Amino acid sequence: MSRKPGLSVRLKLTLSYTGFLMVAGFLLLAVMWVFVLRHLPAYTSVDGGVLIRSFLLRDFASAAAAVLAFLLVFGLVGGWLLAGRMLAPLTRITHATRMATNGSLDHRIRLPGREDEFRELADAFDGMLTRLEAHVAEQRRFAANASHELRTPLAISKALLDVARTDPHLDVTALVERLHTVNTRAIDLTEALLLLSRADRRSFTRERVDLSLLTEEATETLLPLAEKHGVSLITSGDIAHTAGSPPLLLQLTTNLIQNAIVHNLPERGYVRVHTGLRSKSVVLTVENTGEQLSPQLVSTLTEPFRRGTERIHSDQAGVGLGLAIVKTIARAHDGKLVLTPRPTGGLRVSVEIPAISRHAAR
Template sequence: MDRAPGLSVRLKLTLSYAAFLMLAGALLLAAVWVFLLRYVPDRALLVASGTSDNGVFPIRSNLLRVFAPRAAAVMAFLLVFGLAGGWLLAGRMLAPLTRVADAARLASTGSLSHRIRLPGRQDEFRELADAFDTMLARLEAHVAEQRRFAANASHELRTPLAISKALLDVARTDPDRDAREVIDRLHAVNARAIDLTEALLLLSRANQRSFTREDVDLSLIAEEATETLLPLAEKRGIGIETCGDVAPTVGSQALLLQLTMNLVQNAIVHNLPDQGTVWITTSARARTVVLTVENTGEKLAPQLVSTLTEPFQRGTERMHTDHAGVGLGLAIVKTITEAHGGTLTLTPRPAGGIRVTVELPAITAHTISGLDEEARHGRTARLRACRHQDPLPGSGPCPALLP
């Protein structure tokens, strides 16, 4: 919406300085009148000889006639001095804001690398400039991450589309080719494209934090994820051990379930070829609740582990598995964790595999609403035997969770 142009801040400050100076001059003249001129007689007085005072006292009209022009000249000087001095002082005071405005103007054109770096002592303008520099740095990092993510997403989406086109071209040029084989391959490629699209939508939803928060229990979510993925673990010969305490927090039930599903599926898929193990634990601390997912597997370098939460980053030989995913599993986990005000930590295990720890803000157990206690105890009865045991490998008889 267009607005009518108004006075600049510098001009407003200049007029304010000049008006204040004129007011001070007027008050000074008023004080001269009140405390001096009002006591001057309005008629001439003759002083008799022989007294200590000789001569004629001045009369008020003569003093006013002489004083008024000079007072007006002083007021005019104060006005000019106030306007000029105010303009210079306002420009000097507003110079830092001009630098901030220039930086904002550059940022609006897409240049986020510019920094104000205002010199001088710490004052209000310096705090504003430093805060603006911090915002620019975060925006630059966020935009760079989004651009990198968009480029990777475009590449990942282009791959299944290119494969589908190639399969269709082959089927069109070779009518004798087995149609069932082409359909099966197209089905697999399209399923992967759908999975990638759904993962991108989920990642966008978590980034925008557009979800309803409710009281949830991470221990129940961990159990549900484990039961859902148990057939995949049995197919790959992976044992799952689930232990933990009630871990109440606030967040989205669906997103936290997706977070746990991603962690457990990654732990199952990227494990030893046979006789691997996954450990899932939940615990409650003073102010946080913790979900930990560990697995056996190949030894991973710390440098590689630190990059696994980046979108489309995969570990050793992940592209060659039948459940390689779309490279967004841990990126989604990181985004969901941050959207819930938590922290995500990845640590390589000395014996091989990885330990993933999700720490979220806790709430008191009695505030959890909407959870049926009878259903809670019925669903978690299989976990009671191992709930207070150390879930680390070789530490106790905590059995694999069975259906």
């Protein structure tokens, strides 16, 4: 944004200090005049002669002018130095801002001294830089991983076609099946990336939603998958009204339940789905049996394309964006996602979203 040049803040503060000092000096001299000098008689006898009032007032005026001139110079010099000292933290903050604008996000102000408005601003700016640096690093990892994930099916397709071109006796039916599988995975990955981008931008219309109904719909849809894996689905809970995007919240619920079904015990596993109400929020909890998970592994499961060992070799590996999409959708709805490993194995996932009253939801 282009602006016309103007006075610096330091100069403005200097002029303000000087003006205040001059006004204070003028008022002090005026008080002396009103309460002292104006009441003097025309002639006053003193030792050695007579003091004439007009001469005294003339001397007072000369002294007052000298005092005001001194206050002017003192105010300008002292105000300039004082303003420079007071604005020194702002100079450091401006320097750090320019460095951040040029792409240096690892620089921190770390302003010393006791807490005041400048220190509070500097600490807030340092915190913003920390979050921004982490976000940029996450976006770079995401871009690199997305490029790798998208390149993989394309490379496989190219290899299959190269083989088919050099082998006249290749089974065309098998080739088509493999290409169909690879292309389906690429399409699923692209759709997941688009969904993730849409949720992250919050480009959706908020509507009144009953989370318990979405849970029932997702459970019914995934029931055949649960039966295929020998997993029991257990649902319970209360009516949970919130404001958000029904398709995105349905995707969130579906991803959580599908993830719990696929990454479960080989047999006799179960998934518990519960919707509950708190004072100002609704909570969706999905809990499943499964292998023992370390807290360190669980803390990384919401990163895009992050998979455990069992996910890489599973037929239901997915595209590695399931929990990342859940986290993004929850954040887009001003909610939070919490993952906790179960002591007996498996995972407990809870999503908390701000609630709306049942009366408002009608």
